[in-house]
Amino acid sequence: MIWLFLPVLIALSALAFFGGREIASRRAGASAIKAHSRPSQHGYYALIWVGVPALVVLLAAAIFSGPIEQSVMQAGAPDSIAQLEPFRRDAFFNDARLVSAGQQPHQIWPQALAEQLTQEARRYGDLSRLLSLGCIVGALVAATLGGLFVYTRISPTLRARNRVEGWIGGVLFTCSVVAVLTTLGIVFSLLWDSLRFFQSVPIAEFLFGTQWSPQIAIRADQVGSTGAFGAVPLFAGTFLIMLIAMLVAAPIGLFSAIYLSEYASRTSRAVFKPILEILAGVPTVVYGFFAALTVGPAFREAFNGLGALMVGGPLDGLGQYLMLVQNQMALVAGAVMGIMLIPFVSSLSDDIINAVPQSLRDGSYAMGATKSETVKRVLLPAALPGIAGALLLAMSRAIGETMIVTMAAGLAANLTLNPLDTVTTVTVQIVTLLTGDQEFDSPKTLAAFGLGLTLFLVTLLLNIVAQRIVQKYREQYD
Amino acid sequence: MKLPFFHNPAKASDGREGGASDNPGLPLMGGQIVPGVTDTTRPDETRDESFLTPEPEADARGAPAAQRVPAVTAASGTAGPTKIMARDVSVFYGEKQALYDVSLDIPDKTVTALIGPSGCGKSTFLRTMNRMNDTIQGCRVTGRIEMDGNDINTKAIDPVLLRAQVGMVFQKPNPFPKTIYENVAYGPKIHGLTTNKTELDGVVEASLKRAGLWEEVADRLHSAGTGLSGGQQQRLVIARAIAVNPEVILMDEPCSALDPIATAKIEELIDELRERYCIVIVTHSMAQAARVSQRTAFFHMGRLVETGNTEEIFTNPRERRTLDYITGRFG
Known part of the structure; x- marks a missing residue:
């Protein structure tokens, strides 16, 4: 749902680029000093400040909206559902989600629960619409704030060129950090589970046993x-x-x-x-x-x-x-x-x-x-x-x-x-x-x-x- | 106005191919050609203008050009009979011709220098003499090269054995990644020249002594050859080449990777080796050719322009191009 906002975000970023470029060249033209960076570099700078905060908000929403939804649903559930065994409760909420999306539930629930199901499904639909709206608004606010920040910053003395360079370095660094962290994570999970294994089987027996x-x-x-x-x-x-x-x-x-x-x-x-x-x-x-x-x-x-x-x-x-x-x-x-x-x-x-x-x-x-x-x-x-x-x-x-x-x-x-x-x-x-x-x-x-x-x-x-x-x-x- | 360097090609008197030096007693003083002395002795009526570049420094009367010529300090005179005779040698790399109809006699027990600007074919010609061009794919050699009267390009000649007779030293010192001893023993071992360890030891010692390296490495024969300095490495490579008792040693710019002191040592060594071997050296350095060689051949654009005794080439070249090159006007 919220990914439908991505094209809007791209359009906003493009707008930021052209707007930033335009503003930069106007301010440079009005100013007596020679501009440090070319207008298009200011444009890229504006693009980063509009696009990146909004993207961060979207990513956070994508990661956390699921858990938030779940906990809100569980917290607000009526007693009849809260008293179900955990695995049945999970199945119930799963079906509620399906129903709210207009699909058939996976299983037939008893009469009392089936009524609850339609009710919960409605609640589910409301909640997820609210969350989606919230994160779209959040992204828009982030983009606007970023845009305002850039609007105040753009001037002939702003070293937009160097700042964009810094951002590019940061992105590249992040990518390499992801690779390193993933490797480290694998090694640590391996180590952790091995330690659990060596608690039940002595290392010496593992390394030197012949059976x-x-x-x-x-x-x-x-x-x-x-x-x-x-x-x-x-x-x-x-x-x-x-x-x-x-x-x-x-x-x-x-x-x-x-x-x-x-x-x-x-x-x-x-x-x-x-x-x-x-x-x-x-x-x-x-x-x-x-x-x-x-x-x-x-x-x-x-x-x-x-x-x-x-x-x-x-x-x-x-x-x-x-x-x-x-x-x-x-x-x-x-x-x-x-x-x-x-x-x-x-x-x-x-x-x-x-x-x-x-x-x-x-x-x-x-x-x-x-x-x-x-x-x-x-x-x-x-x-x-x-x-x-x-x-x-x-x-x-x-x-x-x-x-x-x-x-x-x-x-x-x-x-x-x-x-x-x-x-x-x-x-x-x-x-x-x-x-x-x-x-x-x-x-x-x-x-x-x-x-x-x-x-x-x-x-x-x-x-x-x-x-x-x-x-x-x-x-x-x- | 006349330059002392151009003479009537028809008047052959000194055995130089196709040319003449009409002024054998060119005054030398402190290794420097004294300008002006020979300058007016004889008008040069038959000068062929066709291959001349515009006259240099109009009224300098040859002096500036002459002062740039390196002094010939090598011992003069050729000591031996013709060792290698090349006739109409052309070399092709694929479709591209690199060498055009080179004919040259190389005397024994003499240092012959091949000079010329980069890409002129001098190294290519050098490599025809031990058939190293065979190792390059798509390389074709035509013409006739005789060593002691035998054509080296016939099927009957095994290039592997020929190369044992014609040693070669390269531009960059290339000792094998082995010990000093093993480097020198390489040739004798692969050709089975010695039957036991004592003999091999003797060959290694003699070769290192002849290459002037024995004193410096006698106590570390079994350490890596690549650990020596550049000049020592080049002398090690020369020792390696002479360990198989070659008759000819080809040197392809042997000093271009070395500092002046190491260069001086190699040049001294070349002068000593001249007594036993026929040496052909390719060099970029005019001064080096003047210091070590008795004969010089000047190559340009894949053609042999001029050849003669070094002293004459450097004091009395027949060709304008030779003069221009040795005075540093191009190349």
């Missing part, structure tokens, strides 16, 4: 009623998958970066680079079902077939094991995640290798070195810190990656380093702990925050180290 079974029984006499929150199997699973992913991504990504920056002609570079970038743009969920539906079954069939060949031979035991391999295994998730990381590693490494000065290449070629000798003996040693940084960044992505592991790694918290086994990761467990109907005060749900905090700290550390290394490396050649 993970977060299911807590509803009744105390059920099997496994306590639950176990030792996260070591999750850390091991995460590490195993990250390791497999890096074994795939590091060499392939690095070598393709070397090819692109040193060997590729301009034309093949123009073909390969965009394709790698497309690969980087594939959503991880697509990689996820690629892993679950294509790679997983293919790997299982290959291992089962290999096992069938070995059964009865000298490696009978291994054959028996391979025949029982399942679709979901660390190897599949790790390999697909590695493919996902290839473009990431290669484009970062490509940048870093390209940042090695041409003079070093020239120097090496002029000594009679071939391309591969130059790469091996000059470029890679020079780019090594940067490449290490790129690999650390890739690692932190691998640790935080969720979709692929959710779909392809499995759920069983096995403490194993066997890549053919089903493992689970920190991210997968967070997903399973928080999806579905949950109560948000049991250790089971809060465990997700503990895991989240651990994950956040590890990736933060990796990112900081990696950024430092890359930064240092960049400075070296600037």
